[in-house]
Amino acid sequence: MSPESTARSIDLNSDVGESFGAYRIGADADLIRHVTSVNVACGYHAGDPAVMRETVRLARESGAAVGAHPGFPDLVGFGRRELRASPREVEDMVVYQVGALAAIAHAEGVPLAHVKAHGALYNMAARDRALADAIAAAVKSVDSSLVLFGLPGSELIRAGEAAGLPVAAEGFADREYQPDGSLTPRSKPGAVIHDAAAVVRRAIGMIAGGRVTAIDGSELSFPVDTLCVHGDTPGAAELVRQLREGLESQGISVRPIGRRAVRA
Amino acid sequence: MSPESTARSIDLNSDVGESFGAYRIGADADLIRHVTSVNVACGYHAGDPAVMRETVRLARESGAAVGAHPGFPDLVGFGRRELRASPREVEDMVVYQVGALAAIAHAEGVPLAHVKAHGALYNMAARDRALADAIAAAVKSVDSSLVLFGLPGSELIRAGEAAGLPVAAEGFADREYQPDGSLTPRSKPGAVIHDAAAVVRRAIGMIAGGRVTAIDGSELSFPVDTLCVHGDTPGAAELVRQLREGLESQGISVRPIGRRAVRA
Amino acid sequence: MSPESTARSIDLNSDVGESFGAYRIGADADLIRHVTSVNVACGYHAGDPAVMRETVRLARESGAAVGAHPGFPDLVGFGRRELRASPREVEDMVVYQVGALAAIAHAEGVPLAHVKAHGALYNMAARDRALADAIAAAVKSVDSSLVLFGLPGSELIRAGEAAGLPVAAEGFADREYQPDGSLTPRSKPGAVIHDAAAVVRRAIGMIAGGRVTAIDGSELSFPVDTLCVHGDTPGAAELVRQLREGLESQGISVRPIGRRAVRA
């Protein structure tokens, strides 16, 4: 048995608060009840102050840990398009967004627990150390106890560790991986896995086994501290329910990583 | 001698950090050295994260108190156009903006001292109690020690007092007033006073005498705790220098109201 | 029988193309098949270039006349909040938006047929002649054969007539009216009528009878050339189907007003 297989607990996180004005997206009210951490959009790629506040309220009612989900200032592209911003620009925009959410959460009596970059920013920072350092510096300057999420083995995780931040390695059970551990881009066919049983199987493989199968069939060592569950798919809440059952049947408990259990 | 004439100190504030991206506006570096408090735009009507950070640095170097200057989300209108947002929308957008600046200031080791609403938001809240209450609630939920700026006798001052916030009555030495104490709108001829000597004379009248002459010639009782100096006019820095000399010659000291002296 | 009751044809229009980026709103594909004119959002209050183009294609396939639906630059407020823009600003922003849509429609081989202002802009221009004149001037400067939509008896209709534009008086079968013929604001309880049978009944009353009952029970003379059907409600397509059946049973044909039949 590999050392990675000893995980006895896992955090389930979801990207929420991505509605905007009159536009609704996701099924936050349903989903938030099933996860342990939520990543709240901060108004750049999605979300607005009213949506942020309502989302924090929902998380508080469900006991989910609240984190910030900063992205590029690209509402029409939903933060999924790469933007060649400088590390300095990225640092400042992350401080801005995390600070805005921190104030809204504070107004609702909720502390921030973690930060997870969104979309293209997350993926660029996984491989670009300068951007990763910028994000880590931003998070540290707001609150050095915030947990920084990133792909296992990514530059973002390394930057967080170098900055002295608590970090959490994140798996995506409904996404295919490249052989190098990066996410297969959404633009590629098959990048998103829609079969619920397959998603649950992959999740349990990551959490209990510390491994995942890449898109080319190779096996990756892939220890995770938190698992992302997407809420913008039909049946998301049901999927999370199945996942929790599957994990609990293996003696793995589901609990937030931020503000409680932080990866050493 | 009237009770208002006993002021022995005054805060000089200025709206700064209103540049945006490649666009420069104002003469912040010059001006910040001459005032005691600065109101930093927060990205909605003006400003961006990089400008906000640079502005906070300038203020720190000069020892000026740093406050937030939240406005309507109307960059093309510079926040000067009335927008019929609901009190709830206003509350949330103020928390968002103040929180964003607070984080940036914190990253630079600077505490926030006060909040001054910008442009149309400031003027609407001067007469609309529901909006004024929304702003006061927003400020209080971020930090109840922040000083709320407003026109003397305005709903904004009353809302701040009702919320238990420290408040500061603000005068504009380069603007004409209506007989009811509201600002003459910028769209009206003569609303902005460009003659430096007249500006200095009016400032000293407000501060030392607690009075100002309205646009119709009537005399208003007008005690002020802080005086706004505009930086987007040529010669602004020189004007502030003259003003400080004039005040000091009357034994009135110039010092920040926030984080040090708060109106009882 | 009153003179207004002689209408033998009616245009059915709907506000469409209000999705934005990843955000979907409305049921355009269903709805467009049932109406004769569509009002396409132009990127200020809703819509983006890709959505605009897709919407024009859907309209072309269904044979619906395509019009522009310009609004205030307020995406988060969906153009429903009053913004105190000057007539000059309104004129320029309407030219900009109509021109952008005209080019996209041209790229799809579709001519523009009409212009209908959106939300707060529509309602402000119903009572403010300077804004109404600004909109009429904008439309005329793009193409003087475009039909300008407005509330019956509104300043917008008067401005269009004064500018020599063809105009179309518009009714809203699912909205309550004030005694003065203006729309009851959405913020008021009961402003939107959800009962399908009532909507159909009101529509037939406006079209065949030239009358509508205001919210206080008074009867208004209300001749209409075009009737707005909302697509953002469940069952919208079914409602339109019932409405067309009801109209046809009274010998009233449904056909576009723009590019074909223009009110004298």
Added chain:
Amino acid sequence: MSPESTARSIDLNSDVGESFGAYRIGADADLIRHVTSVNVACGYHAGDPAVMRETVRLARESGAAVGAHPGFPDLVGFGRRELRASPREVEDMVVYQVGALAAIAHAEGVPLAHVKAHGALYNMAARDRALADAIAAAVKSVDSSLVLFGLPGSELIRAGEAAGLPVAAEGFADREYQPDGSLTPRSKPGAVIHDAAAVVRRAIGMIAGGRVTAIDGSELSFPVDTLCVHGDTPGAAELVRQLREGLESQGISVRPIGRRAVRA
């Protein structure tokens, strides 16, 4: 003497209309009098409807040809940051922007003459044929007589030719070039040449000699139809005056390429 040296006329173009709301940038009123073509920002990276209209008026008064200057939707980055938009997104956003300006120009009685992509969009399309084709398709769908500007030998020029558009090869006299003919990025030291005499010398070398010296000292064959003069530098108008004198002393006339002379 090389065949490229036979150019007896040149177009001088400048990027203008980049002010936004209360923000002023450039010295348009001065500069427009000295060039033969202007590229007007369209509201995405800079410009707003009021600025666009005022800029068209200035161009009309000076007799300069008016073209569109579409860019990425990145106001805070001034369109200078690469954004990984898809070719389809680029095509639609270019149609939108060109159409918006075309309507504003039409309202002022001015026809559009050309299109020049801005900043990062221009540079990405110089080397990415799919983006170049998207821009060419957009321009063609608006008006197939519009002249498409691009770097000599770039994919943008090739795409324009393939689409059957008239094209114009553009030189930048105040920018250094890489050995492959692309612009040295602004982020590199020395990328922008500030010495007026050097700028004039390089301009005349390109126009009269069809050659330019790259940053590594190599000589590039560089025939140009139009030369870009930047207006955001002090002394821009004076520089253009010197340039025109230098050209005229060599018998080279300065005149617009669009709507009059189009490269075969």
